[in-house]
Amino acid sequence: MNDILSNKKLQKVFYKREVTIVAQNLLGKILVKNEKKSALAGKIIEVEAYNGDFDEAAHSFKGKTKRTEIMFNEGGYLYVYFTYGAHFCCNVVTGKKEQGTAVLIRAVEPLVGLDKMIKNRFRRNLKNEKEILNLTSGPGKVCKAFNINLSCSGLSLLGDRIFILDSKKLDEKDIGISKRIGITRSVDLPWRFFIKDNPFLSRK
DNA sequence: CCACGGATTGGCT
DNA sequence: GCCAATCCGTGGA
Numbered sequence: 378m379n380d381i382l383s384n385k386k387l388q389k390v391f392y393k394r395e396v397t398i399v400a401q402n403l404l405g406k407i408l409v410k411n412e413k414k415s416a417l418a419g420k421i422i423e424v425e426a427y428n429g430d431f432d433e434a435a436h437s438f439k440g441k442t443k444r445t446e447i448m449f450n451e452g453g454y455l456y457v458y459f460t461y462g463a464h465f466c467c468n469v470v471t472g473k474k475e476q477g478t479a480v481l482i483r484a485v486e487p488l489v490g491l492d493k494m495i496k497n498r499f500r501r502n503l504k505n506e507k508e509i510l511n512l513t514s515g516p517g518k519v520c521k522a523f524n525i526n527l528s529c530s531g532l533s534l535l536g537d538r539i540f541i542l543d544s545k546k547l548d549e550k551d552i553g554i555s556k557r558i559g560i561t562r563s564v565d566l567p568w569r570f571f572i573k574d575n576p577f578l579s580r581k
Numbered sequence: 582c583c584a585c586g587g588a589t590t591g592g593c594t
Numbered sequence: 595g596c597c598a599a600t601c602c603g604t605g606g607a
């Protein structure tokens with residue numbers, strides 16, 4: 378199983394493309410976070426695209442602020458924000474410099490470092506086997522399990538702390554598309570992409 | 582300085 | 595299914 382970690386790291390050219398293309402192509406790829414002694418890894422199974430040019434739900438829509446300036450980098454950086462007084466959410470910055478586009482990682486399927494993820498997320502042992510499905514099935518949950526917080530915002534995905542590995546291309550028929558979740562503006566854009574029937578999705 | 586709302590989660594009805 | 599928790603970022607006075 379750990380041989381998945383020998384896959385090739387995604388490079389700048391992958392991230393600099395248009396945000397909805399990057400979003401769909403991130404499905405099935407492997408998010409990796411290197412800890413002091415071990416690695417955490419999960420397969421990306423649910424994402425959403427945000428584009429500040431015309432998408433009122435994007436943090437970058439109103440222009441650059443101290444919080445969102447990272448979103449205006451060129452593709453290949455991590456943008457993390459804090460919300461509802463409790464949760465972090467992590468995004469992959471995409472496109473060209475000053476564009477303000479990013480992909481929210483909404484759910485992953487845990488692959489490597491499960492014990493550590495369980496510790497990070499619940500601070501206790503699992504109550505039962507089914508609880509594993511609650512480990513990384515939402516944007517705040519992913520960040521908690523991977524110990525991603527504001528100190529990770531702005532990190533380069535070409536570095537060694539956090540990055541994404543390639544994997545074989547998904548069959549188009551396995552990709553689902555829907556409206557985005559939890560927003561109040563630009564609600565009709567069909568910019569949520571997910572791997573159909575994966576048990577770790579945030580919603581069915 | 583103050584007010585308001587949020588790219589969520591988990592607990593309770 | 596409904597709803598409170600919780601606090602920072604943002605914008606206006």
